[in-house]
Amino acid sequence: MNVRYKELSDRAFYYHSNNDLDKAEELYLLLLSLNCDDSNILNLLGMLYVAKKNYEKAIYYISKAFLIKQTPYIATNLAKAYFLNEDIDKSVTMYNTAISLGESDDLYYSLAIAYKKQGNFDQVISCYKKALKLNPKNYNASYNLSNMYNELKDYDNAIIYAKQCLNINNNKDEIYSMLSEYYQYKGMLPESIDYLAKATQINNRNYLYFYNLGTLYIKYRKENESEFLSALLHTINYQEKKIVFIEIIGFIYSRIECEYNAIEAYKSSITINPKYKKSYINAANILKLQNKTKNCIDLLNLMIEINPDSTEVFGMLASLYMETCEYEKALEYYEKAIEVSGEDSILLNGKAAALKYLGKIPEAKAIYENLIKTNLAGTKSKISLGSIYLSEKNFNSGWELYRLRNLDTNLYKFYNKRIFEKGNTLDGKNILLYSNCGFGDTIMYSRYLNLLKTKAKSVTLQTDSELIQLLKNNFNDINIVNKGKIIKDYDVLIPLMDVQYALKTDFNDIPFSKGYLKAVNNHIINTKNKKIGLFWKGSDIILNNRSIPYELLSNIYHIENYSFYSFQPDIEVKEITNLKNYIKNFNDTANLLTEMDILITIDSAIVHLAGALGIKTYLMLPYYSEWRWFNDTKKTPWYDSVQIFKQKKYNDPNSVIESIQNELINNAK
Secondary structure, three states, X not given: OOHHHHHHHHHHHHHHHOOOHHHHXXXXXXXXXXXXXXXXXXXXXXXXXXXXXXXXXXXXXXHHHHHHOOXXXXXHHHHHHHHHOOOHHHHHHHHHHHHHHOOOHHHHHHHHHHHHHHOOHHHHHHHHHHHHHHOOOOHHHHHHHHHHHHHOOOHHHHHHHHHHHHHHOOOOHHHHHHHHHHHHHXXXXXXXXXXXXXXXXXXXXXXXXXXXXXXXXXHHOHHHHHHHHHHHHHXXXXXXXXXXXXXXXXHHHHHOOOHHHHHHHHHHHHHHOOOOHHHHHHHHHHHHHOXXXXXXXXXXXXXXXXXXXXXXXXXXXXXXXXXXXXXXXXXXXXXHHHHHHOOOHHHHHHHHHHHHHOOOXXXXXXXXXXXXXXXXXXXXXXXXXXXXXXXXXXXXXXXXXXXXXXXXXXXXXXXXXXXXXXXXXXXXXXXXXEOOOOHHXXXXXXXXXXXXXXXXXXXXXXXXXXXXXXXXXXXXXXXXXXXXXXOOOOOEEEEHHHHHHHHOOOHHHOOOOOOOOOOOXXXXXXXOOEEEEEEOOOOOOOOOOOOOOHHHHHHHHOXXXXXXXXXXXXXXXXXXXXXXXXXXXXXXXXXXXXXXXXEEEEOOHHHHHHHHHOOOEEEEEOXXXXXXXXXXXXXOOOOOOEEEXXXXXXXXXXXXXXHHHHHHHHHHO
């Protein structure tokens, strides 16, 4: 080697060592033009390209170096280049070649990583063990081997190698935490606690260690719980950190359903820093879980006084006001949240819902349509817009969107290959109708069973057990079965509420509005007065604005010459005779309805049953009602016998009661 060549080599290596890769590359290429067989320069140039992440060039030059000189070092570099180039099989081959030229614990360690990338877990374990055999002090091999056994849920071996890590270095808090986790998986809580306690001694600033230790104490030594939590507070020497630890304590309490203690912990953190938003939100979430909605609202309003620009708090308040049917306040807070954070799709969807319940349909509709136009609409927005179209009697647009509600059910999971889609024919098919809806919906849409039967080869309705007897009594040609029964012999499945969509009918040709069900009058009730059935409270989960306060009914049930009967089996009141002892299913309810002169009810299953029986019914609707009532104010195309009494303005049930009261007084004369 001449002096000039060595001088260039030294300078190239200097540039390479100081990360001046462009100058080093220029000199390496010059050197190769002088001597193309210098394996050292070829290898160095290849590693330079590894640093530049040009792995194909790296492989090219290191391969040339290896052809000239087969050393473990060059083979290892080539294996690394293949690995970084995602050519794992070639990487494994070269690591094995390097080992054949001269094994070492580092080579086995690297080969293990390549095998893991390849998914060959047996070889991973074997290589780590060989690395440890050559060098029992290889901490990384022990650590990774412990993790490998953990992934395989072999906790005994995971523990062995974690302890080997401690033999190498007993001052690693992460290993004590790992051991705690493994012993917890094995159900050995005392050991788990001991190891995690050691982790906290080494690192007393890791919040997660304290949180996990708290949960372990609570699981295993509940009597020491308050002792531990108190001690935990005293381990913190930094005022600004206390809030975080109290938060952890609150979270621990909430996990074990000690809600009072959790809320007290959150209050403590608020005392330290009144502006600490997270504690307000966590405490509010606990109150919400306890159904203490008013307390939750009060707490969040307090938070707003201190921190007036919190989108999260505005959003929570809006959601809570929706639950309490205070739609004007809900709208106010949705608008505040949007003003602070911008037009978030979730907040816009909430705002549209509030507008809808306030009867501001055009504004709600515009929001939903814009969400769809801008591709920000989720399924919920599309379903809501579909319901608005349906309420406007626009069935073509409405059903296309409203039937998307089926995506949130198991129908597509179990029936996706045969579920009805637009363009499917029903003629001559074996149809399975699945009632993935409420009792009232099933009764309402059962009117289409006989019409469907004229088109199909056979019709099976799979529905709730409470309805089977009633429907079997009325539809002899339809196979009516319980939801629990497995049905295999069918061609097309139609979700029951989609039958109108499948039959291509609209509000102008709704069949059997005079009634389509029959029941037996058993003459259980003997009175000379006219008999009035009452139903005033439904499930708040389904429609939270439909119920009527019982106190308002006193204006009705005190009217003379009427006898009043409650169809609310779960509500006992002194003034009204409850019929619950006569009702086991909807067939019994139907029989009792035939004895009524009038049914007065909110929007619930019983209105559909009464309408289907042709029973005179006064339907009490909120200012914004469910889509199927079409915003009509007096009559409905579904049932001739149903008369609508709708609130004249938002949150105005008195207007409904007053109208019904006048109607009954006039009829009694």
